[in-house]
Amino acid sequence: MALALRPPIAPMEALPVETIPAGPDWQYEPKWDGFRCLAFRDGDEVKLQSKAGKPLNRYFPEMAEALGSLEAPAFVLDGELAVPADGGFSFDALLQRIHPAASRVKRLAAETPAIFIAFDLLAGADGRSLMALPLQARRQRLDEFAQRYFPGHPSIRLSPTSSSLDQAAKWLEQAGPALDGIIAKRSDAAYAPGERTAVQKIKNYRSADCVVGGFRYGADGKAVGSLLLGLYDDEGLLHHVGFTSGIRASERKALTQKLERLIAPPGFTGNAPGGPSRWATERTGEWKPLQPKLVVEVCFDHFSGGRFRHGTRLLRFRPDKAPRQCTMDQIGRGGGNVLKLLFGGKELRRVG
Numbered sequence: 001m002a003l004a005l006r007p008p009i010a011p012m013e014a015l016p017v018e019t020i021p022a023g024p025d026w027q028y029e030p031k032w033d034g035f036r037c038l039a040f041r042d043g044d045e046v047k048l049q050s051k052a053g054k055p056l057n058r059y060f061p062e063m064a065e066a067l068g069s070l071e072a073p074a075f076v077l078d079g080e081l082a083v084p085a086d087g088g089f090s091f092d093a094l095l096q097r098i099h100p101a102a103s104r105v106k107r108l109a110a111e112t113p114a115i116f117i118a119f120d121l122l123a124g125a126d127g128r129s130l131m132a133l134p135l136q137a138r139r140q141r142l143d144e145f146a147q148r149y150f151p152g153h154p155s156i157r158l159s160p161t162s163s164s165l166d167q168a169a170k171w172l173e174q175a176g177p178a179l180d181g182i183i184a185k186r187s188d189a190a191y192a193p194g195e196r197t198a199v200q201k202i203k204n205y206r207s208a209d210c211v212v213g214g215f216r217y218g219a220d221g222k223a224v225g226s227l228l229l230g231l232y233d234d235e236g237l238l239h240h241v242g243f244t245s246g247i248r249a250s251e252r253k254a255l256t257q258k259l260e261r262l263i264a265p266p267g268f269t270g271n272a273p274g275g276p277s278r279w280a281t282e283r284t285g286e287w288k289p290l291q292p293k294l295v296v297e298v299c300f301d302h303f304s305g306g307r308f309r310h311g312t313r314l315l316r317f318r319p320d321k322a323p324r325q326c327t328m329d330q331i332g333r334g335g336g337n338v339l340k341l342l343f344g345g346k347e348l349r350r351v352g
Helices: 061-069 092-096 102-111 135-149 165-173 249-260 336-342
Strands: 026-032 035-041 045-050 074-082 113-125 156-158 179-186 197-201 206-217 225-232 240-244 295-300 312-318
Touching: 026 135, 026 165, 035 061, 035 113, 045 061, 061 102, 061 113, 113 135, 135 156, 156 240, 165 179, 206 240, 225 249, 225 295, 240 295
Parallel strands: 113 156
Antiparallel strands: 026 179, 035 045, 035 074, 074 113, 179 197, 206 225, 206 295, 225 240, 295 312
């Protein structure tokens, strides 16, 4: 028997939208906070492919081994790689896997093992392609496949799905350390590699009040380029949690003067910026610590690993807000209820 599909195959893409599409032709799923992964099994050979078409076996050897231990002789699964941690998933733990040292990857695979969350079946155990089938039929095949082959394999999970708009809205409200939003898919659509025509993604954007614990100058070195954000923990330590850079050009000069009057160490009394971020150039890498006097409200889509995953959007300054009111607990956790669907109602700590 030969597997009909071979890597690389471009996974279906999702079109970002602001509202959840409604109607009988839509199916909803959680959008997991991990790495997209296509898993190919053909006899003794297992290949893991990234969203960009690159091989992932060397970075997730424990996952290749787990998928190779399934009794199904062949399959192609579309899903997400994630690392369970503290009731959610750790994206930082995933990033640490992309490292050239095999010894480090081996150690991390043992210390922070990944799981695979399947949400589509592109080829069944007989090796035949299912890509031409509508999603509704593929999902039924996936449910049957998971029921037969997943039991006894704790690191391989089936992603929940629903046709209920109310359920999709509840999942969206749970966005946090495990969920990055929700995915809506046309149930009558075939699998279209690389296309965005039948899949949409919706994120839950929220706001938080943060202390401005420091700033970086822009590329010209004269005016502020970005504000460094902080939140207090239960012990009163101010931790760096991200940045925001949406400052109007007309306001930069006056804001820079205001910030420069507040320059004083340490800026952050807990976790502090370690140097240039991936958004910063060498010239803008250094940051200036500030007295914790200013509060800003920012819009964000995801918070995990103790910081905002992406850059935030500056909404406004909050002179009415006391800096010590800017605490971690306003972020919330989220994601717990839907994770119970993956782990049989058990509290999620770590798989391994």
